[in-house]
Amino acid sequence: MIEFLLLSAVFGAGTIIAGWWCLPLIAALWCVVRRGLPWRAGAAAAVAWVVLPAFTLQWGPLSRLMPRIGGVLGLPGWVFLLLPPVYAWLLAWSAARVVARAPAQAD
Amino acid sequence: MLRRLGTAAAAVVLVALFYLSLAPPRPLPPLGPLLDPYHGALGVARSAELPRASAATIPRLSHPVDIRYDDRGVPHIFAQSEADAVRALGYVVARDRLFQLELMARSGAGTLTELVGAAALPLDREIRELGLPDAARRRLAQLADSQRVLLDAYADGVNAWIDGLGADRPLEYLLLGRRPARWSPLHSLNLLGRMGWTLALSDLEDLHERAAARLGQALADALYPVNSPLQEPVEPNGQSAARLDHPALPPPPATAALTHAPGPGDIDPGFDALGSNNWAVAPRRSATGHALLAGDQHLELNLPAIWYEAHLVVADSLDVYGVTIPGAAGIVIGFNRDIAWTFTNTEADVLDRYAEVVDEPDHPTQYRVDGAWRPLRLEIERYLDPHGRTIAVDTMRYTHRGPMTRDGAGWRSLRWTVLEAGGELDAFSHAARSHSAAAFLEAMAGYRAPAQNMLVADRAGTIAIRSTGRFPIRPAGRGDVVQRGDTSGSDWDGDWSLSEVPQSVDPVQGFLASANQQPIDPRMNDRYLGANWLAPWRAVRINELLRGDSAVTPDAMRRYQTDPVSAAAERFVPALLAAGHRYAADDTVRRATALLGEWDLRYTLDNTRAVLYENTMRQLGRLLWDELDSLPQPSGSLLAALLQDSTGAWWDDHRTPEVEDRDRLLARALAAGLTETIRTRGEPDAGGWRWEKIRHANIYHLLRIPALSALDLPIQAGQSTLNPSSGRGTFGPSWRMVVELGPEVHGWGVYPGGQSGNPASSRYLSGLEPWRLGLLDTLRFPATADGLGALEGSRLTLTPAGARR
Numbered sequence: 001m002i003e004f005l006l007l008s009a010v011f012g013a014g015t016i017i018a019g020w021w022c023l024p025l026i027a028a029l030w031c032v033v034r035r036g037l038p039w040r041a042g043a044a045a046a047v048a049w050v051v052l053p054a055f056t057l058q059w060g061p062l063s064r065l066m067p068r069i070g071g072v073l074g075l076p077g078w079v080f081l082l083l084p085p086v087y088a089w090l091l092a093w094s095a096a097r098v099v100a101r102a103p104a105q106a107d
Numbered sequence: 108m109l110r111r112l113g114t115a116a117a118a119v120v121l122v123a124l125f126y127l128s129l130a131p132p133r134p135l136p137p138l139g140p141l142l143d144p145y146h147g148a149l150g151v152a153r154s155a156e157l158p159r160a161s162a163a164t165i166p167r168l169s170h171p172v173d174i175r176y177d178d179r180g181v182p183h184i185f186a187q188s189e190a191d192a193v194r195a196l197g198y199v200v201a202r203d204r205l206f207q208l209e210l211m212a213r214s215g216a217g218t219l220t221e222l223v224g225a226a227a228l229p230l231d232r233e234i235r236e237l238g239l240p241d242a243a244r245r246r247l248a249q250l251a252d253s254q255r256v257l258l259d260a261y262a263d264g265v266n267a268w269i270d271g272l273g274a275d276r277p278l279e280y281l282l283l284g285r286r287p288a289r290w291s292p293l294h295s296l297n298l299l300g301r302m303g304w305t306l307a308l309s310d311l312e313d314l315h316e317r318a319a320a321r322l323g324q325a326l327a328d329a330l331y332p333v334n335s336p337l338q339e340p341v342e343p344n345g346q347s348a349a350r351l352d353h354p355a356l357p358p359p360p361a362t363a364a365l366t367h368a369p370g371p372g373d374i375d376p377g378f379d380a381l382g383s384n385n386w387a388v389a390p391r392r393s394a395t396g397h398a399l400l401a402g403d404q405h406l407e408l409n410l411p412a413i414w415y416e417a418h419l420v421v422a423d424s425l426d427v428y429g430v431t432i433p434g435a436a437g438i439v440i441g442f443n444r445d446i447a448w449t450f451t452n453t454e455a456d457v458l459d460r461y462a463e464v465v466d467e468p469d470h471p472t473q474y475r476v477d478g479a480w481r482p483l484r485l486e487i488e489r490y491l492d493p494h495g496r497t498i499a500v501d502t503m504r505y506t507h508r509g510p511m512t513r514d515g516a517g518w519r520s521l522r523w524t525v526l527e528a529g530g531e532l533d534a535f536s537h538a539a540r541s542h543s544a545a546a547f548l549e550a551m552a553g554y555r556a557p558a559q560n561m562l563v564a565d566r567a568g569t570i571a572i573r574s575t576g577r578f579p580i581r582p583a584g585r586g587d588v589v590q591r592g593d594t595s596g597s598d599w600d601g602d603w604s605l606s607e608v609p610q611s612v613d614p615v616q617g618f619l620a621s622a623n624q625q626p627i628d629p630r631m632n633d634r635y636l637g638a639n640w641l642a643p644w645r646a647v648r649i650n651e652l653l654r655g656d657s658a659v660t661p662d663a664m665r666r667y668q669t670d671p672v673s674a675a676a677e678r679f680v681p682a683l684l685a686a687g688h689r690y691a692a693d694d695t696v697r698r699a700t701a702l703l704g705e706w707d708l709r710y711t712l713d714n715t716r717a718v719l720y721e722n723t724m725r726q727l728g729r730l731l732w733d734e735l736d737s738l739p740q741p742s743g744s745l746l747a748a749l750l751q752d753s754t755g756a757w758w759d760d761h762r763t764p765e766v767e768d769r770d771r772l773l774a775r776a777l778a779a780g781l782t783e784t785i786r787t788r789g790e791p792d793a794g795g796w797r798w799e800k801i802r803h804a805n806i807y808h809l810l811r812i813p814a815l816s817a818l819d820l821p822i823q824a825g826q827s828t829l830n831p832s833s834g835r836g837t838f839g840p841s842w843r844m845v846v847e848l849g850p851e852v853h854g855w856g857v858y859p860g861g862q863s864g865n866p867a868s869s870r871y872l873s874g875l876e877p878w879r880l881g882l883l884d885t886l887r888f889p890a891t892a893d894g895l896g897a898l899e900g901s902r903l904t905l906t907p908a909g910a911r912r
Contacts, residue, residue, distance in 0.1 A: 019145075053152075062152045065151060095117075
């Protein structure tokens with residue numbers, strides 16, 4: 001559990017420092033070095049991308065932004081809150097899964 | 108096997124995600140940067156509100172700058188030098204409006220394709236064919252040191268903000284998958300060119316040429332006249348009411364066969380809402396005994412708005428509050444501790460077209476003047492896409508007059524004051540530091556384009572107006588016809604001198620007003636200044652209101668800005684009713700007459716009769732001007748003049764066997780107007796005729812994204828009212844301001860939008876509702892940095908060196 005939380009923290013810090021593309025790098029690295037399960041990498045990335053805005057955003061601006069950005073994409077505003085963690089999960093999981101070496105690592 | 112399939116599936120997902128994240132098919136934005144919860148769209152919410160306190164560094168700043176934002180999000184900039192104040196201005200404008208800065212500069216540079224792709228190629232081509240970017244480049248090379256210093260300083264400020272952004276970007280960049288471009292002084296000059304395009308681009312020659320080809324020269328001259336038949340000029344002419352002249356209108360040619368019957372859909376009187384109002388009242392006609400000034404510029408309405416409020420203070424030299432255009436290195440319209448000023452567009456003709464004789468029909472390299480060949484200046488214009496790939500290449504040709512483009516089988520060059528502008532930056536800088544109306548006019552003497560009716564009032568009680576800019580003198584007398592290019596005798600013969608231009612200082616009538624009308628009564632000065640002027644209905648109404656109020660208050664000035672009465676309706680409705688009564692035997696005419704008779708001539712939100720008048724006038728235009736085919740309808744002031752002639756040949760609708768007179772045609776328009784109104788809006792009192800359901804302001808985001816726009820806003824506005832709105836509702840008052848010049852200067856203002864261009868910000872739409880309701884905010888004008896007191900919302904300190912933000 002601690003490793004999972006640490007991995008989430010690394011994903012969060014990586015996002016702040018480098019942006020979205022650090023997710024597949026961190027996931028792949030963790031999978032190779034720590035022989036972690038790909039789905040756990042995906043879940044940790046998703047958690048990071050849920051927690052990050054929860055810590056950095058205020059409700060006022062978010063409530064104004066959601067319907068507008070949703071409107072831009074032709075989606076309900078709340079969908080835009082779900083998309084980032086789903087995207088993060090897919091990105092981290094797929095990268096980790098591609099580099100996973102031993103059968104035991106596959107989910 | 109299963110594992111290999113799983114790995115392959117993961118690889119496919121990974122590749123697909125990278126594809127969607129980096130370079131997805133249009134119109135999808137790159138998903139990675141967009142969904143990033145810190146630097147992406149959600150990150151936009153993080154930077155939406157101003158922090159209580161922040162600090163940043165700007166290169167070349169000479170001293171620290173203290174910036175206090177008030178409760179409306181307006182930055183009050185306290186600096187030690189004008190250059191530092193302008194650096195800070197660039198920084199705070201970029202902080203709130205970075206995407207708008209780049210978009211507007213690119214629209215003036217003809218490089219929108221580099222930001223939004225090939226879809227913008229026609230717009231870019233138009234700008235480059237007009238020679239605007241070329242003129243900006245030449246102007247930059249000739250820029251005076253005093254101007255260059257300010258433009259460099261502004262660029263320092265903008266670029267300091269961009270440098271501090273890191274991976275963050277405004278939402279629009281995320282949607283386009285682009286990064287902000289660095290700012291340069293050339294961008295500011297391109298912006299000035301863009302404003303010239305908005306305010307001073309006319310095509311009178313084309314209109315006149317088409318009219319003459321269809322109707323003959325005499326009729327073209329009469330229908331699109333050099334002088335407005337209705338006179339209420341900017342420079343007071345000593346009359347106590349608007350004067351309607353009765354110009355001779357030759358009959359329509361009997362052979363004017365219609366190839367295309369104009370219908371309601373052909374008529375978009377939207378340009379009526381592209382103009383401005385301003386007026387000033389002398390102390391003896393104001394309730395407080397102080398001079399009052401009001402102004403509202405009618406422009407295309409966008410989100411974010413074209414204006415940005417700011418207050419610049421430099422100890423002992425500058426203390427000015429007002430609005431700037433993102434990209435302009437100073438305050439454009441506003442007030443200081445002694446004066447207030449505002450502009451309306453002159454609508455003067457400052458552009459001429461010349462039919463050139465060239466050496467080769469397709470790829471000319473020379474043109475002939477006075478029997479001798481002169482070389483054309485050739486410039487290669489390259490259009491790039493966002494990835495730097497060339498998508499089109501044009502060869503631009505320039506004569507000594509200006510850019511030359513193909514026109515049908517021939518070539519035409521144009522000469523335009525906007526391409527030869529200069530001195531505006533110094534003029535604005537000096538004007539902001541003026542302490543009297545006279546000093547303001549002196550400071551603005553070097554201003555050339557786009558020409559503006561500059562209205563100023565000061566604390567000593569002086570009010571003054573001057574049509575300021577460069578007004579060329581044509582050897583042929585007029586500029587609304589295509590000139591011969593093969594003779595230098597067609598070239599401009601100097602400009603109007605400052606003493607000749609329309610102007611007035613402290614007039615006997617005690618007030619001054621302008622609303623894009625013909626600036627000077629041709630009986631006072633008949634030198635050509637323009638043609639086919641907008642009908643001066645707004646000017647007529649302003650003058651009516653000011654003549655009838657000898658104790659004007661600031662609040663009355665505010666109410667006048669959204670006055671719902673139409674001076675055009677005041678003139679046309681009695682004629683329609685008289686005609687309706689004459690033909691009351693017809694049931695539809697009788698009903699329409701009764702309904703229109705119930706109208707109070709006001710475009711209030713709950714009004715249920717204005718729509719009938721609007722539709723009736725549209726039908727009248729369709730019936731009356733049937734001979735014009737696809738030509739635009741003549742000005743409403745010509746229609747007012749025509750009403751004096753009850754049996755003239757123009758009243759006959761050529762499409763019917765009978766011969767109509769004025770009243771017959773007006774009655775038919777009434778009946779057609781009622782029929783159209785019932786067809787589109789239902790029965791009169793079923794609710795569909797309420798004005799709030801019909802006339803809306805539509806304020807689009809700069810990228811025309813509906814979700815980021817403010818659409819379908821009911822407004823108390825109508826065609827020809829002081830709060831004009833017509834057609835698509837995309838034009839209207841863009842900055843309403845009222846200033847009282849008492850012992851202390853007090854200002855009120857509002858624009859449709861907010862200081863921030865960030866859609867997540869509480870300051871994105873904060874001015875919209877007061878603007879819609881015709882209310883004004885009190886403008887904070889603190890004398891010291893701590894003067895805001897409890898109204899201070901945020902603080903920003905800029906320093907020349909030290910840790911980065």
